[in-house]
Amino acid sequence: MNTPVNRRTIAKGAGALAGTAAMRGVLPAAAEEATPTEPSLYDRLGGIFPIAAVVNRFSDQILINPKLNANPALKAWNEKEAPTRLPGLKYMRTLWVAALAGGPFEYTGLPLDQAHQEFHLTADEFNEVGAEIVRALDYYKVPEREKQELVAAYMTAMSDVVDESA
Numbered sequence: 001m002n003t004p005v006n007r008r009t010i011a012k013g014a015g016a017l018a019g020t021a022a023m024r025g026v027l028p029a030a031a032e033e034a035t036p037t038e039p040s041l042y043d044r045l046g047g048i049f050p051i052a053a054v055v056n057r058f059s060d061q062i063l064i065n066p067k068l069n070a071n072p073a074l075k076a077w078n079e080k081e082a083p084t085r086l087p088g089l090k091y092m093r094t095l096w097v098a099a100l101a102g103g104p105f106e107y108t109g110l111p112l113d114q115a116h117q118e119f120h121l122t123a124d125e126f127n128e129v130g131a132e133i134v135r136a137l138d139y140y141k142v143p144e145r146e147k148q149e150l151v152a153a154y155m156t157a158m159s160d161v162v163d164e165s166a
Contacts (some may be wrong), residue, residue, distance in 0.1 A: 021032065025110060036128040040101065040102030040103070041101040041102050041146060041149050041150065042098060042101035042103035042104075043102075043155075044145055044146050045101055045142065045150070046101065046144075047103070048094070048098055048105075051094055051097050051098050051101065051103070052090075052094045053140060054097070054133070054136045054137060054140055054142070055090055055093045055094045055097055055136075056090055057139060057140075058129075058132040058133045058135070058136035059086065059089065059090050059093060059138065061132045061135065062078075062129060062132055063078045063082055063086070065128060067124075067128045068125060068126070068128055068129070071117045071119060071120070071121070071122075071125055073118055073120060074119055074121075074125075077119070079110070084094070092107070092109040095103045095107045095108065095109070097150070098111065100150075100153040100154070100155065100156075101149075102151065110158070112157050112160035112161050113160045113161070116160075116163075117163075119163075120161065120163040120165075120166040121161055121162055121163055121166065122166045123158070123162050126158055126161055126162050130151060130154055130155065133151065134147065136149060137150065152153060153154045
C-alpha cells in the first residue's frame with residue numbers, strides 16, 4: 001500500500017532526517033533549536049527616525065563648532081552654503097548612517113572623497129566631527145554598545161574624507 005505524499009508526510013520525513021543527522025553528529029546540537037539572529041545596528045538604534053534625529057543634532061552642532069570653523073573652507077561653507085544646502089546634506093547623511101548601520105537604504109550621494117575634497121579635512125577635524133556624533137548619541141542616550149559600533153562604522157570613512165596633504 002502506498003502512503004500518499006502530503007505536507008504531513010514531508011514534515012515527518014524531514015524531522016526524522018534531522019533527528020538522525022543530529023544523532024550521528026552531522027548537525028551541531030544547536031541546530032535542533034533555531035536561534036534568532038541578532039537585530040542589526042539599524043534596528044537596535046530604533047530605525048530611521050532616531051538616526052535622523054542624531055544626524056540632525058550633530059549636523060547643527062558641526063556648524064557652530066569652533067574647532068571645525070577654524071578651517072576656512074568649512075567656515076565659508078557654513079556661512080554661505082548651509083542655509084540652502086544643509087537640509088539636503090542632513091538627508092544624505094541620514095541615508096549614509098542608516099546604510100552603514102545595516103538599514104534598508106542605499107547611500108546614493110557623491111563618493112565621500114569627492115564630497116569632502118574642497119574642505120581639505122585633517123584627521124583632527126575628522127575626529128572632531130566624530131566627537132560631535134558621540135555628543136549627539138549621548139544626548140539621545142544611545143546605549144554604549146550601539147554608540148561604539150556606530151563610531152567604528154564612521155571611522156571606516158576616514159581614509160576617504162581626510163586629505164593626507166592637509
